[in-house]
Amino acid sequence: MEEKALLELKNIGKSFDKNVVHLDINLKLYQNETLGLLGGSGTGKSVLLREIVGLEYVDHGEVIYHDQPIQNLKEIDLFKIRTKISYSFQNGALFDSQNVFDNLAYPLFEHTDLSLEEISAKVAEILGLIGLEGSEKLMPSDLSGGMQKRIGMARAIILEPEIILYDEPTAGLDPSNTQNILSVMEKLKGTGVSSIFVTHDIPAALKICDRILILYEGKIAFSGSPREFIDSENPIVKEFFLNSIKEV
Numbered sequence: 001m002e003e004k005a006l007l008e009l010k011n012i013g014k015s016f017d018k019n020v021v022h023l024d025i026n027l028k029l030y031q032n033e034t035l036g037l038l039g040g041s042g043t044g045k046s047v048l049l050r051e052i053v054g055l056e057y058v059d060h061g062e063v064i065y066h067d068q069p070i071q072n073l074k075e076i077d078l079f080k081i082r083t084k085i086s087y088s089f090q091n092g093a094l095f096d097s098q099n100v101f102d103n104l105a106y107p108l109f110e111h112t113d114l115s116l117e118e119i120s121a122k123v124a125e126i127l128g129l130i131g132l133e134g135s136e137k138l139m140p141s142d143l144s145g146g147m148q149k150r151i152g153m154a155r156a157i158i159l160e161p162e163i164i165l166y167d168e169p170t171a172g173l174d175p176s177n178t179q180n181i182l183s184v185m186e187k188l189k190g191t192g193v194s195s196i197f198v199t200h201d202i203p204a205a206l207k208i209c210d211r212i213l214i215l216y217e218g219k220i221a222f223s224g225s226p227r228e229f230i231d232s233e234n235p236i237v238k239e240f241f242l243n244s245i246k247e248v
């Protein structure tokens with residue numbers, strides 16, 4: 001019997017006025033799988049992640065999570081979904097006027113009944129995981145861009161979601177911060193988490209993803225293992241490779 005997908009996108013279409021971003025998107029994400037979602041700038045990768053967590057409505061098609069359609073849900077129903085499917089924003093999106101502790105504790109106060117003591121322990125644990133232990137009292141402005149991104153990622157994973165959507169978690173980071181983020185992603189994968197990893201970093205995607213997808217002209221133009229991606233004769237894959245080398 002075929003394994004059931006945890007999350008499935010079926011025939012998704014999305015336009016902003018005349019700008020057709022998604023023509024017909026179909027994809028499946030399985031338990032404990034890491035999907036790499038590649039594609040040129042403006043092809044709709046971030047919009048796709050936002051559609052999954054309901055930050056963007058789709059024009060047609062379905063987002064199925066555990067057999068339930070979750071597209072276009074009302075805010076109150078999305079509240080629950082977002083504890084299970086978490087979106088790690090492209091820019092970290094920290095609250096600038098709150099310190100690291102408050103930024104990380106926020107989802108726990110919002111979605112759990114944990115005591116302050118339990119929340120403090122959880123925050124300390126997650127800071128350890130991302131290699132920023134003891135930084136609870138720092139303000140976002142005290143942190144480098146790379147550290148802010150790591151805190152943003154910590155906030156996305158603190159509720160132990162089933163699915164994590166990473167939107168360019170390593171973009172603009174130095175090699176050491178990049179390595180830190182990738183190793184956290186690998187650790188989480190080891191705990192059974194499923195994820196979609198949007199990135200322009202092809203080597204990173206090849207290293208940690210089980211499957212690579214290319215978004216091109218509103219559709220998933222390629223889906224295959226890292227090996228199949230490298231060996232592909234598909235002209236879209238080849239063009240994508242060439243363009244990404246030119247961008248460097």
Ligand SMILES: Nc1ncnc2c1ncn2[C@@H]1O[C@H](COP(=O)(O)OP(=O)(O)OP(=O)(O)O)[C@@H](O)[C@H]1O
Nearest residue numbers: 016019021039040041042043044045046047048090
């Ligand atoms: N809220 C919005 N209103 C109108 N147009 C939007 C909105 N959000 C995104 N778009 C448009 O949708 C298209 C896809 O945007 P998106 O941010 O998903 O691209 P991307 O693939 O994530 O690009 P990048 O790699 O640069 O992050 C772009 O043409 C963008 O201008």
Ligand SMILES: [Mg+2]
Nearest residue numbers: 045046047090
């Ligand atoms: Mg984007």
